[in-house]
Amino acid sequence: MTRRLGLFRIPALVVAVAIGLSCRQAPATKTTQAIAAGALRGANVLLVTIDTLRTDHVGAYGGTRGLTPTIDRLAAEGLRFETTYAHVPLTLPSHTALLTGAYPFVNGVRDNGSFRFDGRHPTLASTLKAAGYRTGAFVAAFVLDARFGLNAGFDLYDDKYGSRPAGGALSVVERPADKVLDAAVSWIASPGEPALVRVGTPLRSP
Numbered sequence: 001m002t003r004r005l006g007l008f009r010i011p012a013l014v015v016a017v018a019i020g021l022s023c024r025q026a027p028a029t030k031t032t033q034a035i036a037a038g039a040l041r042g043a044n045v046l047l048v049t050i051d052t053l054r055t056d057h058v059g060a061y062g063g064t065r066g067l068t069p070t071i072d073r074l075a076a077e078g079l080r081f082e083t084t085y086a087h088v089p090l091t092l093p094s095h096t097a098l099l100t101g102a103y104p105f106v107n108g109v110r111d112n113g114s115f116r117f118d119g120r121h122p123t124l125a126s127t128l129k130a131a132g133y134r135t136g137a138f139v140a141a142f143v144l145d146a147r148f149g150l151n152a153g154f155d156l157y158d159d160k161y162g163s164r165p166a167g168g169a170l171s172v173v174e175r176p177a178d179k180v181l182d183a184a185v186s187w188i189a190s191p192g193e194p195a196l197v198r199v200g201t202p203l204r205s206p
Helices: 069-077 091-100 124-130 177-188
Strands: 010-018 045-051 134-139 156-158
Touching: 045 091, 091 124, 124 134, 134 177, 156 177
Parallel strands: 134 156
Antiparallel strands: 010 045, 010 134
16 A cells, blocks of 8 residues: 555545445435345445545544545435554455454455455455345455456456556556546446456456
8 A cells, every 4th residue: 555645645445335226325414224124135335445545534423624525424414433443454354344244364364465365254245245236346456356356356456457557656557537437337227247357367256
């Protein structure tokens, strides 16, 4: 993971899991109510992770520069957590823990680049796929390349981030956030199209 303190240095992963295109917006409320069992059955699931995002730049967490209007709106209309924890301060093992719900010493991924998830543990993608969801992931940087195993459970794992390194002194290979989002939106809006998998990188099922 890069240590640069930019606002959005690497938009590392967009996981889009969908069975339909309908999206429902709940009105903002000041109280939290219990969700009835089955109330979210069939709902779309979208997970967005942003690598090296400073909390003090996000309006929902006190930022005053107006840099994150979409995140701020989602926070206002949904649930916002005051405190969350990452089990590892590194991109690949942190994402592996997030997608498996298992600590690094359990899922086997402890560092960037030198470890590979072996697919022995269920992932968010494989669990939702088993429930009938169409699953896709769109990544922006080499650190989450499919060769490290996080493609397990995805119908499509789009890691076409290119081969040119990022600008400046960094040597990280990545693609801009708008390119990641273009690919993700195109896939979400075309639910009938067959899944495409990067040649030479077969999916591994947990």
